[in-house]
Amino acid sequence: MKTDSFRWGAATASYQIEGAVREGGRQPSIWDTFSHTPGRVAHGDNGDVACDHYHRWAEDVGLLADLGVNAYRFSLAWGRMVDSAGRPNQAGIDFYSRLIDALLQRNITPVVTLYHWDLPQILDDAGGWLNRDTAYRFADYAAIAVAQLGDRVNDWTTLNEPWCSSFLSYAAGQHAPGHTSPGEALRAAHHLNLAHGLGVQAIRSEHSNACVSVVCNLHAIFPASDSTADIAAAERLRRVGNDIWTGPMLDGKYPAGLMDETAAYSDWSFVHDDDLAIIRQPLDAFGVNYYSSSHVFADKRTLTQRIADAGPTCWVADYVDFKTPSGPLTAMGWNIDPAALTWLLKDFAARWPGLPVFISENGAAFDDLVTPDGVHDQARIDYIEAHIHAVEAAMASGVPVTGYFVWSLLDNFEWALGFSRRFGLVWVDYATQKRTPKDSYTWYQERISRH
């Protein structure tokens, strides 16, 4: 993968690293509320301080520069960029402005995500993603962000993993705001799609040459056996897990069958006449977050039985279940399947030929140990190396991949798992905020320098 324009990067997200939740006019988000609700996040952790990046951003830019990346993917906190009335919040804008200037000085291209899950609480109070109006508020915020920062930022991503902002947040109850209603998840999904479409329009109206993308965690889905029932289950998951985004965004339609098979939860009356035309906007790139593959089988239990067994948290679609393949797992319990990334990229390119793709997140949590001479995270090196090979294999067969971003630069707040899982190339001691590059940092630095 030797092209000068290929992006070698690292990624982070605002709530996971910034801290300083009450500084610079920042409004509270749904993740402040959620993490401060007992029982929601492991060990009662929250992002109040996190990696204190809000104060240590200059040091973190130094880490990126030493790493040798030519791109950095990060997100803006919606509630720093605007005040509770939706007007620009100068202190928040200044924070990101300084960060962007420092990146550009080090020849690091900023790749900015507008929404990585930290919805202002005030919008959740008005219904959050269940309220159609939130999509319009998102477009207003997008226009402000691009008007303020678009002179220096060319790469704009609307949403990160809308699957998590809908299914994990409104059906599984695992992410903020923590609801457990499948019908709500579908409604939220549609409003996120609408937000994406309106957001792309807003970005382009402020910056006609912007490179606009969305980031999805496309599932690499395989039936657990070649039985007809398992194959059908895999197809159903593909509709509700992947095509629910790519269908409207790239083809202007929801996948055939999805509305019928979810009719027990929703009548889909939230889809208005012109919505699909709004959602389908030309995109310049598509970001894929990839960690592991999904092996699914038809679940013979009824939904009632499944909820009795595991609670509503298991709902993706009531008719599929996952099987963890044998082999090594990461500390997240996720399988390690680089070949499935090659498959996923080739499958995507076959369906949407010519649309550039970037790996917007890939990486792994392991139980790292700090020793007197460093953090020897060979398992993370092996994981990243194997996945870069997988990307190269896809490129060799013609998939137009434009970049690869490791998740993550720093150990950080891993959502409902709090600080218990470490994905960083850099170890963070949360008591002192001392950063220690792990072996994987040195390895990635060397890998990038070879190109």
Ligand code: FCB
């Ligand atoms: C993705 C999220 C990211 C991080 C990784 C491990 O789903 O986009 O913020 O938590 O998982």
